[in-house]
Amino acid sequence: MFTLLLMLQAATADIVIKGKRLVEAQADCARGNCTPLRDATATIALAESQFRDGEYLKAKRLLAAAVARNKDKAGSDPRPVAALYEAYATVAIHEGDRDTYRSAVADQVRVLRDHLPADDNSVVLSSITLGDMWMKLRDYRRAQNAYRAAEAEARRRGEDRAAVLAGLRLAALDMGVGKKAVALRRISALEALPVAADPEVRKLLTVMRVRAEAVYTDRAKTGDIADQVGGAPGDRQLLVWEPPYNLVASSDANSLSRAQGFIDPIPRTASEQDAVQWADIGFWVKADGRTAEAEVLQASPGSRWAAAIVSQVEGRRYSPIPATSVPEEGTYRIERFTRRSDYTTPIGSLVRRRMATNGFEIVDLTSPDAKPRPAS
Numbered sequence: 001m002f003t004l005l006l007m008l009q010a011a012t013a014d015i016v017i018k019g020k021r022l023v024e025a026q027a028d029c030a031r032g033n034c035t036p037l038r039d040a041t042a043t044i045a046l047a048e049s050q051f052r053d054g055e056y057l058k059a060k061r062l063l064a065a066a067v068a069r070n071k072d073k074a075g076s077d078p079r080p081v082a083a084l085y086e087a088y089a090t091v092a093i094h095e096g097d098r099d100t101y102r103s104a105v106a107d108q109v110r111v112l113r114d115h116l117p118a119d120d121n122s123v124v125l126s127s128i129t130l131g132d133m134w135m136k137l138r139d140y141r142r143a144q145n146a147y148r149a150a151e152a153e154a155r156r157r158g159e160d161r162a163a164v165l166a167g168l169r170l171a172a173l174d175m176g177v178g179k180k181a182v183a184l185r186r187i188s189a190l191e192a193l194p195v196a197a198d199p200e201v202r203k204l205l206t207v208m209r210v211r212a213e214a215v216y217t218d219r220a221k222t223g224d225i226a227d228q229v230g231g232a233p234g235d236r237q238l239l240v241w242e243p244p245y246n247l248v249a250s251s252d253a254n255s256l257s258r259a260q261g262f263i264d265p266i267p268r269t270a271s272e273q274d275a276v277q278w279a280d281i282g283f284w285v286k287a288d289g290r291t292a293e294a295e296v297l298q299a300s301p302g303s304r305w306a307a308a309i310v311s312q313v314e315g316r317r318y319s320p321i322p323a324t325s326v327p328e329e330g331t332y333r334i335e336r337f338t339r340r341s342d343y344t345t346p347i348g349s350l351v352r353r354r355m356a357t358n359g360f361e362i363v364d365l366t367s368p369d370a371k372p373r374p375a376s
Contacts, residue, residue: 022046029066036070040080044087052336052365054300056095056276063088064100071107078115082108082122093136094361095276096341096354105133124154124162131169136361144173160195168208175212183212203229207238207319214241227289233325237285237318245360246308274356277339279306280365281313282372286330289318293372297334309337309360332372334365 026046029039043066050059067084074081089104109126116123127150134143147169154162167190174183187209195201206229229240279299284292294313296306313335338361343352 022049026062030069032069036073036077036080039066039070040083044083047087047091051091051094054276054278056091056278056338060088060091060095060097060100063091067104067107074111074115078111079122082111085111089133090363094278094338094363096343098137098342102133102137105129119157121162124157124159125150125165127153128162128166128169131166135169140173140176144170147173160193161198161201164190164193164195164201164204168204171208171212180212184209187212199232203231203235203238203319206230207240210240227320229319231319231321233322235319235321237289237321237331239316240289240319241317243312243315245312246305274341274354275302276300276341276354277303277305277356279303279309279337280334281306281309281337282332282334283313284330284332284372285318287321287323287326289320291316291318292330295372303339305339306337332366334367336363336365337361338363 022042022045025038026042028034029042034042043062047059047062050056050062063084067081067088070077070081070084085104085108089101089108092098092104093101109129112120112122112126127146131143131146131150134140134146147166151163151166151170154160154166167186171183171186171190174180174186187205190196191205196205210228229238231237277300280297281294282297283294286292291313294310296310299306340357340359340361341354342357344355345352
């Protein structure tokens with residue numbers, strides 16, 4: 001869930017802790033008895049546990065306190081501090097706190113740029129991180145500018161892999177506004193880079209090309225399109241195509257209006273407030289790229305929308321791999337879907353509160369021991 005946590009744990013295998021020991025270790029850090037590295041490792045692990053249990057506010061407050069304890073230590077320990085900001089941002093956007101999300105991402109990027117060498121991979125990718133932030137906030141112009149800057153800087157430094165990552169995001173933006181031909185030309189330019197010979201990079205480029213070709217394609221033909229993305233034994237199967245999510249028209253209208261700086265066309269009342277709504281969906285990915293046995297494993301109260309997510313997952317197509325490289329049932333995955341929300345002040349109220357918008361924040365919760373829910 002939190003990418004920098006994995007790097008921290010890899011460097012500190014002796015302090016990976018679980019359960020009651022984790023709570024006790026984090027409490028010791030909260031008292032100021034830990035290095036920034038140990039504090040970040042214990043706090044992020046506990047916050048992730050709380051997040052998995054649906055305790056978003058508790059996880060956000062835990063991380064906010066850790067950020068406050070360690071922000072002055074960024075000069076000596078930039079990676080642990082940046083990891084805390086990243087985790088804080090992740091939980092904040094799922095909880096609907098877009099302002100905290102934006103400031104936490106900005107602080108994460110600032111710490112990396114101020115305290116790591118300019119050629120460090122984390123610094124090279126920081127502009128892409130900013131672009132991803134603007135995408136989540138639906139500010140597509142700023143996202144495009146950030147990705148363009150990231151691609152230009154990566155090319156200038158000879159960081160072709162980073163240039164490909166930024167370029168693919170620009171292609172996705174082109175596809176999102178129906179510029180299929182522009183997206184395909186951009187992908188062709190990326191395929192001409194020397195790094196495109198790398199098998200992993202080549203697969204990413206192929207997936208994006210197939211997605212671009214699938215724009216406006218009849219759903220019945222998506223299977224043939226997905227089959228174009230070959231895979232070798234042991235490859236992780238990548239999502240090639242998925243059907244759209246069913247959105248709530250009123251929420252979508254309000255979200256688009258706010259993005260343009262206008263008032264809600266369908267206003268909420270002063271007494272309305274939405275709780276955090278989430279659901280964990282488990283499913284198999286077969287060798288041929290199709291999904292099977294999608295189901296709701298657990299969900300917050302009132303998450304009736306989760307049934308529509310199951311239907312969406314059932315329609316996905318992943319990159320195929322040789323049938324002999326995975327068990328007959330495929331590989332099992334779990335994804336957390338959180339309905340997007342935002343803190344707004346309804347008409348007739350002076351109090352900001354969480355209101356559901358449209359779309360979902362999605363995070364992969366798959367672990368090596370992930371398995372289906374036992375039959376009842």
